[in-house]
Amino acid sequence: MEPIIKLKGLEKNYGTHKAVDGLNLDVYPGEIFGLLGPNGAGKTTTILMMLGLTEPDNGTAMVCGHNATRNPIAVKQKVGYMPDNVGFYPQLSALENLLYIARLNGLEEQGIAERALTVLDIVGLKDAADKRTSGYSRGMKQRLGLAEVLIKNPEVIILDEPTLGIDPTGVREFLELIKSLREEQGLTVLLSSHHLHHVQQVCDRVGIFVGGKLLAQGNQAALTEELFGNAGIQTVIQLTQPPAEPAALREKFSQWPNINSLNLSGDLLTFNSSENITPGLIRALVERGEDILRVTQKEYGLDEIYQKYFESSPNKTTDHERSIRNHLFGRGKRK
Ligand SMILES: Nc1ncnc2c1ncn2[C@@H]1O[C@H](COP(=O)(O)OP(=O)(O)OP(=O)(O)O)[C@@H](O)[C@H]1O
DSSP, X not given: OOOSEXXXXXXXXXXXXXXXXXXXXXXXXXXXEEEEOOTTSSHHHHHHHHTTSSOOSEEEEEETTEETTTOHHHHHHHEEEEOSSOOOOTTSBHHHHHHHHHHHTTOOSTTHHHHHHHHHHHTTOGGGTTXXXXXXXXXXXXXXXXXXXXXXXXXXXXXXXXXXXXOHHHHHHHHHHHHHHHHHHOOEEEEEESOHHHHHHHOSEEEEEETTEEEEEESHHHHHHHHHTTOOEEEEEEESSOOXXXXXXXXXXXXXXXXXXXXXXXXXXXXXXXXXXXXXXXXXXXXXXXXXXXXXXXXXXXXXXXXXXXXSOTTOHHHHHHHHHHHHHTTTOOO
């Protein structure tokens, strides 16, 4: 299957700052793809290049078979874009706002009101169609933003931070709506977010975008594998006392092929491994005469990495990749 969005070597510089740095990405028809990354990662810049609203310094963005830079109008006809700051005329009702946008998009007058009501129904705003948008909640505004995107019957919708500022129930409902649009209308959806949980709920595949680069992409399982590689499991063993011969212990375990890193600190032994080696570790330690006080095992997930590296230090994007690799792959196992 041919990708409906194909980004190849896409690059955008603002002065000396590389906002997007050699991005390659394929999104396939009917897919929900999540561009996940902290603030400033380059998500919006990438989206603007896909829409032909910003020109890349290098590379190409092909969307629905058109080069977005050379033929932005053709792309605009097939792609609906919801920016992160949707705005409406507050004194107009939702229906009036929607009709205004429909006309701006060149929709034919005949049947336009019916189409607007259908779309408002799809996004769950039919009952509030005549209400002024000044009284709309943030969640309702997002739905209306989606209605504005849908009214022109796009093939692809691109949503920039669509869940920003919505309460948890609103987020869940909004994401369900996106999912049903894909299922019922076969839409391709690309959404950007810095909330892993939101993206995880709905996306078939996710690209983790940091410092203008795509760190990894794939479904949840593939991503965890790619990001954590062979270091997915951590086993911490506490002995009743520090080992009698720590050097010999280190020597022994450094020969185990699936141990990626080992840290000995007093009575605490920490192993990062590719597989679940906890039972074998316990056996080996007991055979060496060590007394085990406590064993804990932790399996890293995508959640873990995101919390730790993206959400806690959103401004240190350039250090993220290094941090992840150093932390997770210890002795440079990462390709
Ligand atoms: N017009 C501009 N001029 C100069 N720098 C810019 C411009 N637009 C974006 N940048 C910078 O490029 C980098 C990427 O910004 P971008 O908005 O694409 O990131 P983002 O991942 O969408 O984050 P956010 O969610 O905060 O918008 C940031 O460092 C930003 O400050």
